[in-house]
Amino acid sequence: MEPRNQTSVSEFILLGLSEEEDVQRLLFGVFLFMYLVTFLGNLLIILAIITDSQLHTPMYFFLSNFSFSDICFTSTTVPKMLLNMKAQSKAITYEGCLSQMYFYMVFGQLDNFLLTVMAYDRYVAICHPLHYKIIMNSKLCGLLLLISWFLSILDSLLHGLMILQLSFCTELKIPHFFCELNQVIQLACSNTFLNEILLYFANGLLGVIPLIGIILSYSKIVSSILKISSAEGKYKAFSTCGSHLSVVFLFYGTFLGVYLSSAATQNSRESAIASVMYTVVTPMLNPFIYSLRNKDIKQALKKLFS
Template identity: 70%
Template sequence: MMQTLKFPNKEVCVSIICPINCIFPIRLSNSTDSENQAGTVEFLLLGLSEDPDLQPVLFGLFLFTYLVTVLGNLLIILAIICDSHLHTPMYFFLSNLSFTDIYFISTTVPKMLVNIQRQSKSISYTGCLTQVCFGAGFAGLENFLLAAMAYDRYVAICHPLRYTVIMNPRLCVLLILLSLTISIMYALLQSLMLLRLSFCTNLEIPHFFCELVQVIKLACSDTLFNNILVYVMTSLLGGLPLWGIIFSYVKIVSSVLKMPSSGIKSKAFFTCGSHLSVVSLFYGTGFGVYISSAVTDLSRKSAIASVMYSVVPPMLNPFIYSLRNRDMKEALKKLIQMSSL
């Protein structure tokens, strides 16, 4: 194995025989890398606007959004727990989606609120890596949960007589654990690849949180492998669940069109309406971020697009499911009545 040892004025290569004939570069950090590892390097989150008059408005808007998101998703979770009629695979996945939305928005917005309150833009190296790790993990988990919910709807509509057999509790838990495991591995992999990068100067991130691609752009070392990993893993973890969702709904539409009764058709489409709305919102805003980043170099527009992706869907998901779902409405009414007693 080839090891590269870096010193201030020279570079020494040491060759070590590896049983599998592999070559893997190992770098001993210089002073800049030591600062990174120690967490003394700080990044600057430029946010959505540098206008001091807009800071109180942004603080109030994002505080309201954060509270609505957390409370709305908590209500969904409590309603599902308290109502035995909602102890089904569909609402089991929905409760996990609500948990994910709470954690997803809690990764980014609280730090922004603290920085506005303190009139500061800084975030530590460790804090930035933490945001990248949790943000990537929860985004990946949301992808898989939406795919699992689409599969649940596919089984319910296309194989109704075998639904309880196929969507048994063991399979539901297995899908959640598999989604969680893949998401954690993806987040850790991206974080470990960031640790190998060196950051020198001009550590300004034109966003209100540490977005993975933006952090990689700030590195003063070679980022080719990081960029390849980002695009490959994003295509796999984003593309595969999306194709699973598309495949499920193609089968659903095909089965519904074969149904003889128009009433049954409308009921089948109605049960999928909430999930389709959430999927459209999540992937629509997500694609909007990447398209805007590719088409324009304006950092502010990219930051606003990131808000649409990371803040808006978690806030609107509880409203979509509670307003379009009759069972959820009844469960929320019972929960409010119980709390008022």
């Protein structure tokens, strides 16, 4: 089979989660509900932080950006999937596929970096409370956010430029509900060695290093909390990072679970179903975790509704 040059590729076919019409109707309702909950939940977190002056602190500054990133992260995949289900179409244009892939990676990596920055913020707050305001000043917070955006965009741009160099065959079916980078690379007819090297290198560098940073931060946090003599003081210290720690476990737990399951099975459809956990379910649950476990957010939401 002769490969076609990438300039002649007009569209890809997203096979989705199921080909049965009844199942698609059910999935449409479920994913629409989850998307609306994700969008509204994270939007309420952002509005609560903006409107309550008591929440204008580094911790909630990063949380509002994290909620914004979650909205964008889910919006890169779910609306297109819902549109395809409604229109009974599985097609996505070549340009649309590359754009979806690019923004998906941008906001996925941004979530990753923001969780790391938030862990550092909690480390400074608990381990160096007297110097917290000096260390976590507005200049440093802005710089950390800027670096997170820069690295996320750079990583996604490198992958996008490498994809542009590939040639694709006539078989352009993606066994997923969105244009996932690895799935697109597997469709290429040309040599994908450099793409795969970049994929593994970037995932290792930008995935493992932030996770190590989070683990080190929380090892210092736990060590400092254990040194507190009173039980009340320990509880108060732990409650300030409990929500973030829950989100960290949820984010990395679902991602690693999907990655390991996809490595263990050759069934791409099963991997697509499993990836729903970190692409849709996790962003939906994050607002509930922060609103239910955080007293300040609860009070800010009450003020917002009143």
